[in-house]
Amino acid sequence: MLDALGDPTRRVILETLRTGGPCSVGVLAERVPVSRPAISQHLKVLGAVGLVRHESRGTRNIYRVHQAGLGELRSWLDQFWGDTLQAYADHVRRTEEERK
Amino acid sequence: MLDALGDPTRRVILETLRTGGPCSVGVLAERVPVSRPAISQHLKVLGAVGLVRHESRGTRNIYRVHQAGLGELRSWLDQFWGDTLQAYADHVRRTEEERK
DNA sequence: CGGCTCCGTTAGTGGCAACTTACCGTTCGT
DNA sequence: ACGAACGGTAAGTTGCCACTAACGGAGCCG
Numbered sequence: 001m002l003d004a005l006g007d008p009t010r011r012v013i014l015e016t017l018r019t020g021g022p023c024s025v026g027v028l029a030e031r032v033p034v035s036r037p038a039i040s041q042h043l044k045v046l047g048a049v050g051l052v053r054h055e056s057r058g059t060r061n062i063y064r065v066h067q068a069g070l071g072e073l074r075s076w077l078d079q080f081w082g083d084t085l086q087a088y089a090d091h092v093r094r095t096e097e098e099r100k
Numbered sequence: 101m102l103d104a105l106g107d108p109t110r111r112v113i114l115e116t117l118r119t120g121g122p123c124s125v126g127v128l129a130e131r132v133p134v135s136r137p138a139i140s141q142h143l144k145v146l147g148a149v150g151l152v153r154h155e156s157r158g159t160r161n162i163y164r165v166h167q168a169g170l171g172e173l174r175s176w177l178d179q180f181w182g183d184t185l186q187a188y189a190d191h192v193r194r195t196e197e198e199r200k
Numbered sequence: 201c202g203g204c205t206c207c208g209t210t211a212g213t214g215g216c217a218a219c220t221t222a223c224c225g226t227t228c229g230t
Numbered sequence: 231a232c233g234a235a236c237g238g239t240a241a242g243t244t245g246c247c248a249c250t251a252a253c254g255g256a257g258c259c260g
Binding site: 107134135159160 | 218220221
Binding site for chain 2: 003006007008018019020021064065070073077078080081084088090091094
């Protein structure tokens with residue numbers, strides 16, 4: 001998931017799909033300064049983690065961003081956020097008890 | 101930001117700091133299967149994007165996760181989320197108009 | 201059917217970044 | 231003031247991954 005978003009070109013692809021709406025692989029290859037096979041590989045990675053979904057329209061595959069992937073990331077972030085605050089509060093309490 | 105979270109060991113470091121609370125570099129090096137210099141470099145990266153903050157306590161530097169960095173990520177995600185839904189709605193509308 | 205387009209896959213290469221080893225500055229204890 | 235502990239930095243190596251080039255397959259059109 002975060003591994004997928006770690007790559008800059010993958011983020012560019014996502015951004016292109018986001019602002020430009022769903023489109024085919026060839027069109028993506030035109031808009032992103034990278035060869036078409038590279039786009040395919042990145043789309044494969046993005047699809048594996050649920051950030052993108054594709055739909056066959058004749059010979060061409062239309063890709064679009066998938067909200068479920070973003071939702072997963074969001075829930076992960078929320079949990080991380082809450083747990084961090086909790087752990088920090090615990091740590092402060094523990095430290096103050098040691099100070100006594 | 102996302103580049104920083106892209107690395108697995110950096111996520112392990114963050115996770116360690118999150119669950120175990122703030123701690124020094126040496127302690128981190130014990131808990132994470134990586135040499136101490138590597139920890140330093142990763143902490144430098146994490147600090148550069150505001151995910152971590154450090155505080156000198158004598159000779160040892162205490163690191164802790166910084167909520168501001170997580171907040172930035174959260175707002176970015178929220179914006180991305182909203183824009184995606186918006187762009188998708190626009191795309192659907194456009195497609196239906198073309199169908200007429 | 202034959203050619204064309206569009207896409208995914210494989211093999212191979214180059215570059216970057218993560219890791220270690222070694223070194224040095226800083227700070228505390230004695 | 232000296233030694234030790236702690237941590238950041240520099241240099242060097244290795245492994246991984248992003249990218250390209252070449253091939254193969256599946257679907258429209260004549």
